[in-house]
Amino acid sequence: MSASRTERLLNLLLALLNTRVGLTRAVLREKVYHGSAENDVAFGRMFERDKVELKQFGFEIETLTEPGFGGEDPATTRYRIGKDSNRLPDVSLTPAESTVLLLAAQLWERAALGNAAASAVRKLQASGGFSDVDLPAGVQPRIKPAGQAFDDVVAAMHSRHAVRFGYLAGSTEREEEREVEPWGLGSRFGQWYLVGFDRGRGAKRIFRLSRMTTAVSVVSNSSFEPPSGFNARAELDALNELPLQQAVLDVDPGRLLALRKRAISVEEAAGPGSRDRLTVDFRDPDQLAEELSSYGPHVKVTEPADLRTAVVRRLEAAAAFNAAPPLPVVFPEAGPAPRARKRTSEDQLARMLQLVPFLVHHQGLHIQEVADHFGISRKALIEDLKILICSGLPEGYPDDLLDIQWENDHVYITEHLDLNRPVRFSGDEAAALLTGLAMLGDLPELAGLGEDPEQNPLESVIIKLTGAAGEAARMAGTVSGQSVAPRQSQAFATVTQAIKDGRQLHLSYLSPQRDTVTERDVDPLRLFSLDSVWYLEAYCHSRKGLRNFRLDRMVDVEQNGRPVSGEVTAGQDFPARLFTPGEDDVYVVLELTRQGAGIAEDYYAERTAALPDGGLVAEIRFGNADLLPMFISQQGGAARIVEPPELRTAATRWLEAALSQYGGRSPQDAPAG
Known part of the structure; x- marks a missing residue:
């Protein structure tokens, strides 16, 4: 959708919102489309596409026909949009409720639901019902969805398309291709799961996202309807936790203190050259294998066999990827290349529908403050404002245009033409907020919020948002998370x-x-x-x-x-960074698979370049180069070192030493999957 189409859609929306009796096609073609269509047929196709586009934004266009006419007569049929069509109902939140909601929105560190949560909060701020609050004691809970697979499944789930992916079956440990109707996503036992209908097996199945071996692809030529009343939380509540097992590990003397800390027994090494034997409780072989693979040659799994197999599989995949032929590294001149899709005119129109009501309720803000609020540049905001001030009713008189001024860099709006309320929450937005609120239930910092000890702000804000979300609230049942309460x-x-x-x-x-x-x-x-x-x-x-x-x-x-000394204060960035840059950092260029592309964001890549297969090349700072072999082996084939070559060689030797304990093959012979 081009910028001119954005303006046309906005004018069409304003025209249909601001008519009581409706407008005919002839009036719309003359006053809104201004001859952009060559003939009636072309205009008809354009108008039908625009109606579909507005419906995607939630605006239902009413068709009014003259009494006595049996069908839709182009000469007499009129169109309009009700003023309350898909408008977000008034939601007034107390400071305590606003605090809880902000915590819930910021839970989603990134990914599709992170953008949806931020958009939902902007809508509440635009409606004037959201209080500016500070988080309690600097607390910032957040969750980390399971990489690109999470985003892909969420998109397919809400567009009602099936997905296809490679999957490592737990029963056979074989990689199989699955085609699944995605009904819902949820987190249990530290893992994210997909609940859906497996078309190949003709039955409901639950899949762990971490066991997907390929990127998720969308089967766009098919659709589905989830079961009525489906709830991901209820489905996953029936999922049994894996039984407690014991791992027997041979560990180098004096090494791996973290592992020793939770060992239930330790047999000291019998003599020089021998190893300590640790026994460690665990439930999930894949989770423990991720940790053990990072320890490389310092630990060997003696038993059980499935844990040993999981560790070897990760080490072999890491070794194979790290030994792949080098690829040329060409970074764009400007900073990190974003993984998110390029902003489109659809994004611009959606933003405008939030921008107008926001300005109505926040008159006189500095233009840079407005731009920062919407996460765009000052230049992009001015482009939005220029389109807005040229948009209005079909008559085209000055009083029929949106009236916005930004003299002296402060923005005022005096005519909003019934765009003073944001549109309702989308399914993604409702799911992000309501699922996030449910995950905060056990957070200790919520106990002291609110002036009335008898009232729970978490419960009250859930009730208010569920009512405001309307039909979209049912989408919250498709995503379920776990409590973010601290174990410690x-x-x-x-x-x-x-x-x-x-x-x-x-x-x-x-x-x-x-x-x-x-x-x-x-x-x-x-x-x-x-x-x-x-x-x-x-x-x-x-x-x-x-x-x-x-x-x-x-x-x-x-x-x-x-x-406290007051040497420094808490940073203003959100989320808080796991890595603090230093003068002695080592710059490393990594190749990341599509499944591992999120590492670039996790480690705040300095520069990135997209690869044709959806992966990335990323330049990342590390505080200690000696830890890179651990990092590469832990990723299990999702990342490899491209430059500098000496660090790639060090990782190769580390992986070879780790695999040699199991009679491992050379990286060139190891499977890549």
């Missing part, structure tokens, strides 16, 4: 209190990568999470800089009796 409740409480009181903390902290426990005095700044794993962002006095500390790696944490 005592450490969470201690850290939260120190942030509130402005007091320093003393940490005994375990670093699995360096196999050491260090003592740190830190100024606590804010807490943030990925799923249920919580991090503390703090100024470390021994390292003289910002660092992030996982709560589950804190051996001990307590206030040290001193106030």
Whole structure:
């Protein structure tokens, strides 16, 4: 859709919204289309396409026919859109409810539902019912959906298209192609699952996204209808947790303190050259295999067989990918290339439908503040405003145009032509907010919100949003997440209190990568999470800089009796970064598969270049080059080192040493899948 079509659609919308009796095709062709169609046939096709486009934005066009006429007579049939058509009902939120909603919206770190959540919040802000609030004690919970597969499945699920993907079957450990009608997504036991109808088997099945071996492709020539009343949470509640098992691991003496910390038994090495034998409880072989593969040659799985197979499979895939022929690296001149699809005119029109009501309720904002709010450049905002001020009713008189001024860089709107309310939530927007709210249920920081202790702001905001979402609320049943409450409740409480009181903390902290426990005095700044794993962002006095500390790696944490130094304050970026750049960082160029492309965002790539297969080449900073072999082996074939060659060689040797414990083949002989 071109910019001219954006303007035409906006004018068509305004014309149909601002007529009580309706407008005929002849009037619309003359006043809105201005001769852009060569003849009646071309105009008819254009008008029908535009009606479909407006319907996708949620505006139902009424067709009014004259009494006595049996069909749709082009000469007499009139069209209009009701003023309340698909408008977001008024939603007034208290500060406590706004806080809860903001936490829910920011849960989605990125991916399709992250954009949907941000759009939904902008609609509430545009309607004037959302209070500006600060998050409690710097707490920023968030979840990390399962990479590109999550986005692809969400898109197919809401467009009602089947999907096709390669899948490693748990029963046979063989890769099979599956064609599935995606009914819903949900998170259980630390993994994301797809619930759907397996067309090949003719029955409902549940698939784990981490076991998908290929990119998800959409079967666009087919559609489906999910079962009436489908609810992903109810389906996954019936999913049984895997039984508890024990892994027997041979570990180099003095290494892998994190693994030793949770071992239920340790047999010391019998003599020089031998290894300690650890027994560790686990439930999910794939989850433990991801960790164990990162340890490379420092650990060997003795039993059980399925865990051993999972580790070897990841190591072989990593070795094969890392040994693939080098590819030329050409980065675009400007910064990271975005993974998200290019902004289109559809995005521009959707933004305008939020921009007008936002300006109505926020008169006189600085133009840069408006641009920042919508996540666009000042130039892009001015382009939007120029289209808006040229848009209006068919008569074309000055009083029939949208009236917006931005003199002295402050934006005012005095005529909105009934665009003063945003459109209703889409299915994605409702799912993002309502699913996010459900995941906050056990978060400790919600307990103290609200002036009335008898009223739960989480419950009240869910009721309000469910009513406002209307039919779209049913889409929330297609996505289900788990609680983001911290497992380390005592450490969470201690850290939260120190942030509130402005007091320093003393940490005994375990670093699995360096196999050491260090003592740190830190100024606590804010807490943030990925799923249920919580991090503390703090100024470390021994390292003289910002660092992030996982709560589950804190051996001990307590206030040290001193106030925070005030050396630094919490960053304004959201989400808080897991990696803080330093002067001694190593620049590494990685090739990422389509499934692993999210690594570029996770590690804040300096530059990226898209590959034809959907993968990426990414230049990423690492604080310690010695940890790169661990990183590559943990990715299990989703990432490989392209440059510098000495680090690629180091990773190859690490993987060869790890595989040699299992009688492994050379990387050139290992399978790539």
